[in-house]
Amino acid sequence: MPAGAEVDVVVIGGGATGAGVLRDLAMRGLSATLVERGDFASGTSGRYHGLLHSGARYVESDPISARHCIEENAVLRRIAPGTIEPTGGYFVATPDDPDDYLDRFPAACAKAGIETEPVPLDELFRAEPLLSREIRAAYRVPDAALEPWELVDGTLNSAREHGATAHRYRAVIGFERDADGSVAAVMTRDTRTGEEETIACRAVVSAAGAWAGQIAELAGARLTMSPGKGSMLIFNRRFSTAVINRLAPPGDGDILVPVHTVCILGTTDITGEDPDDAVVTEEEISALLADGERLVPGISGARVLRAYAGSRPLYDADEVSGAASHDESREISRAHHVIDHGARDGVGGLWSIVGGKLTTYRLMARDVTDAVAAALGNDAPCRTADEPLPEPAGHSPYWLGDRLAAIEAEGGGDADLVCECELVTRQRLADALDRRADSSLDDLRRTTRLGMGPCQGAFCMPRAAAMLDARRADGRLHPAAPDANVALRSFAAERLRGTRPIAWGDQLTELFLTAGIFRGTLGTDALPEHTGGDDAAS
Amino acid sequence: MTFHDAAARDFPAFSTDACIKCNVCNTVCPVSRVTDEFPGPKYVGPQAQRFRGPGEGSDAPDHSVDLCSGCGICTRACPAGVLIAETNNRARAGIVEERGSSLRNRLISDTDLLIRLGTPVAPLANIGLKNRLARWFGEKTLGVHRRGPLAPFSRRTFRAWWKREKRPTALEAGSDPSRTVVYFHGCAVNGFEPDLGRDAVEILERNGLTVIVPPQECCGLPFISNGLYPRAREKARRNLESLAQYARAGYRIVGTSTSCTHALKAEYREMLDLADDDATAVADATWDICELLVDLHDRGELDTGFAPIAESIPYHPPCQLKSHGIGLPAMDLFALVPGLRAVDSDHDCCGAAGTYGLKAERWQIAQDVGAPLFAKVRAAKAAGASRAACDSETCRWQIEQSSGVPTVHPVSILAESYRRADEAASEPRRRLV
Known part of the structure; x- marks a missing residue:
């Protein structure tokens, strides 16, 4: 967008919520642009457990969230089936889970509109043979796995089809405000080139999630976020075919989600951590594994690929800040809130959307867009629940074997694989680069799963870097795209960051091999480092 | 979890977790060396394994794993201890379970049946095996290659000879586990190479060992190789039932086929999941005949009066x-x-x-x-x-x-x-x- 150009609305934050807001605005005929300081879906949206909630997890602790979840669960299956693997889910009661909760659960689900069905244990163990035989009751719920990067990508593509624009690696550095205090423009800086640009606008929606407090402060508004750090472990392969939840009030290590080739065990909840410094601690890992053992005995001996943490965009509705203790943070509602900073702080034209869940991203977008559109005199109805996302997000649901089946269908024998672990072909990577010529290796990872398997990039990174370099030579690479050497070194650093907390056993062996290849054979220590930019959220 | 004990993990079938992606298996695979059809052990083994599981109408989305010959060189070469060939074989069994097996594969796996059918009409059957027209017909109708290596049927099985000679099929009173061995002849000796069985018995007896041949069937390896696990388990269970008593009593089980003895030692447990005490006892008691003879020699008990063969x-x-x-x-x-x-x-x-x-x-x-x-x-x-x-x-x-x-x-x-x-x-x- 040329400097000084005017749009109706600037959306800050390229996670699911921001993308959803952009889409909703555009579908209502408002001109809108989105800025994201990192890659799209590289913050909280890309760092969640991969679950399309049925809502059953919150039926007691947060019935509003539960109802939102089940409603949006149905909507997403309709508009974005290609981002969903319909795994189904179970709530299972271990001997440690309270009887009274088990007794109340079906009725509470029914009240929230969530269909549950008791599952005989022999049927459960046939379907999920690795589950603990100490499990004493199980209910089936409409959980599923939800692919966040495809969802955000599809949502942004839909927004673009309706005339909106979205820019990644564009950080907000300030606001211009009118004499009456309302925002008039958003000042941004390209995190890779340093180029600054001011976007004049009539309204701003902050969908910055855990970072929304920082954005509000830049605009002179007040917003106390209470980010809840949630840490998760990624295992080398699936232990279950369906989502497994503990039949208990939400706690640590109580959910196992099969996501593509891996499964994710989550989630801790620690209040008040800096979202830019969400480090997974040894205590969290121990707690997750100990609790995971109750679901899948032996899980702590299995191969862990990575640990990562996301920052929940929790907002204390009553501004009860400092809910410091671990247990209190889960009491803060996961339901979302629209904050009109004009009414509350005298900063007109600025709205924040906080709280909520990835599952409810469309609903959150609708609610804040309703407010903004009304203020701008737009009365077009929200249509985001009716129109499916464009291909491939709008395509049929995916399943675990998709990629293998596709490669095998073409013969299988000499597939040209760049990433062997996740079966990323040279063609798939080339398509991703064609689509976004300014991508770093880490950006390519999010849309292709490059380097997300057991070797964590040890073998595919050099191949992919060579592709980037060949494209640079051909002039097919965007000027802002990092140099291949820089890309290689920063990707290695990023992958290592997530592996360090779980450096034991098989993955430690892999790390030594990786270090041997990179430092010993390729001499990456001597390569230029990533300069400029902000990859804290990546 | 240490570096080398991947095969010993009790978490089921997860030795693939230990794969470090190093590609050593791909560099030693004899099949991928000669054909591009086979993408190599790493691809069909630890990699593909992560994509298998209940899905849209298929637990096994692949077919190229069937190109694996099962030679097991990858497993031996793997520095991380991944049971690659075993993983591939299990995957093939999954495909067979899901999509069924060809008549050809069911037939060529059932060696005991072939021997039962072929031995009584051995002269005729052997003419057929050598007849080019018959073999061409077999290739076109069954898919058995006309030049595929098939041994001629023996006119009499090893077991029939053993019975006729009234040789022991069970322990006699006062048997000594150190001086008596159980011979596992396998189907090949029984139906195709009884002379080898007689040679083996002659050598064992010459070295002071009493040989008994209790009831037994094909070890089941052909079924295993063709992914027909239920049939393989039938064979394995009957063999274990017959052999376990000797193994438990300290008798050695000796075989002349390194394939059959490896099935008893390894495949029963590693592929067929027959990991009970019987299977363990039999595995521990099983010896390859050359292994046993070398052991005798090490103890100074082997007759070394060999005549020269220049x-x-x-x-x-x-x-x-x-x-x-x-x-x-x-x-x-x-x-x-x-x-x-x-x-x-x-x-x-x-x-x-x-x-x-x-x-x-x-x-x-x-x-x-x-x-x-x-x-x-x-x-x-x-x-x-x-x-x-x-x-x-x-x-x-x-x-x-x-x-x-x-x-x-x-x-x-x-x-x-x-x-x-x-x-x-x-x-x-x-x-x-």
Whole structure:
């Protein structure tokens, strides 16, 4: 967008919520642009457990969230089936889970509109043979796995089809405000080139999630976020075919989600951590594994690929800040809130959307867009629940074997694989680069799963870097795209960051091999480092 | 979890977790060396494994794993201890369970049935096996390659001979576990190579061991190789039922096929999940015959009165033997025969891999895998060798058929040497036959 150009609305934050807001605005005929300081879906949206909630997890602790979840669960299956693997889910009661909760659960689900069905244990163990035989009751719920990067990508593509624009690696550095205090423009800086640009606008929606407090402060508004750090472990392969939840009030290590080739065990909840410094601690890992053992005995001996943490965009509705203790943070509602900073702080034209869940991203977008559109005199109805996302997000649901089946269908024998672990072909990577010529290796990872398997990039990174370099030579690479050497070194650093907390056993062996290849054979220590930019959220 | 104990993990079938993606398996695979159709053990093993599981109408979205011959070289080479070949075999079993198996595969796996049908009409059946028109017809209708290595049926089975000779099928009173062994002859000796069985018994008895042959069936390996696990388990269970009592009582089970003995030692547990006490007892009690003879020699109990055989013989240690992890005991024994010079083929795989080399669609691959071996064997013949040696039957048949050089089990050479010694002493021992 040329400097000084005017749009109706600037959306800050390229996670699911921001993308959803952009889409909703555009579908209502408002001109809108989105800025994201990192890659799209590289913050909280890309760092969640991969679950399309049925809502059953919150039926007691947060019935509003539960109802939102089940409603949006149905909507997403309709508009974005290609981002969903319909795994189904179970709530299972271990001997440690309270009887009274088990007794109340079906009725509470029914009240929230969530269909549950008791599952005989022999049927459960046939379907999920690795589950603990100490499990004493199980209910089936409409959980599923939800692919966040495809969802955000599809949502942004839909927004673009309706005339909106979205820019990644564009950080907000300030606001211009009118004499009456309302925002008039958003000042941004390209995190890779340093180029600054001011976007004049009539309204701003902050969908910055855990970072929304920082954005509000830049605009002179007040917003106390209470980010809840949630840490998760990624295992080398699936232990279950369906989502497994503990039949208990939400706690640590109580959910196992099969996501593509891996499964994710989550989630801790620690209040008040800096979202830019969400480090997974040894205590969290121990707690997750100990609790995971109750679901899948032996899980702590299995191969862990990575640990990562996301920052929940929790907002204390009553501004009860400092809910410091671990247990209190889960009491803060996961339901979302629209904050009109004009009414509350005298900063007109600025709205924040906080709280909520990835599952409810469309609903959150609708609610804040309703407010903004009304203020701008737009009365077009929200249509985001009716129109499916464009291909491939709008395509049929995916399943675990998709990629293998596709490669095998073409013969299988000499597939040209760049990433062997996740079966990323040279063609798939080339398509991703064609689509976004300014991508770093880490950006390519999010849309292709490059380097997300057991070797964590040890073998595919050099191949992919060579592709980037060949494209640079051909002039097919965007000027802002990092140099291949820089890309290689920063990707290695990023992958290592997530592996360090779980450096034991098989993955430690892999790390030594990786270090041997990179430092010993390729001499990456001597390569230029990533300069400029902000990859804290990546 | 240490570096080398991946195979010992109790978390089921998760040895693939230990894969470090190093590609060593791909560099040693004899099949992917000769064909682009097979993407290599890493792809079909630890990689594909992560994509298998309940899905849209298919638990097994792949087919190229079926190109794996099951030679097991990848498993042996893996520095991380991943049971790659075993993973592939299980995947094939999954495909068979999901999509069924061909009549051809069910038939060529059922060796006991073939022997029951073929032995009574052996002369006729053998004419058929040699008849080019019949073999062409077999290829077109069944998919058994017309030049696939098939051994002729014996006119009488080893078991029938044993019965006729009224030899022991159970322990006699006062048996000594250190002086009595159980012979697991396998289906090949029973139906195709009874002379090998007689050679083995002759050698064992010559060295002071009483040999008993209790009821037994095919070890089930052909079923395993073809992914027909339920049938393989039937065979395995009946064999375990018959053999476990001897194993528990301290008797050794000795076999002349390194494939069958490896099935008893490893596949029953690693592929068929028969990991009970019987399976463990039998696995621990099972010996390859050359392994046993070397053990006797180490104890100073082997009759080393071998007569000279002045010949240089090419010897091919089969893949299955290498999977035993017992070295090359046949080479140690050959060294005891004066004048005999055995030359290690120094080639990984003959290509046959049990029934793999028989299949019309795999025959060429099997030939290409074994081609350097066949050339070496032919060269040895040109240099004066009268035969080649190899410990597993289907490998022998493959080498013999593809090189045109007769190929025998190492113990047949030892038996011959013993007989020559007896003849030279001019007081020939009573021959068993």
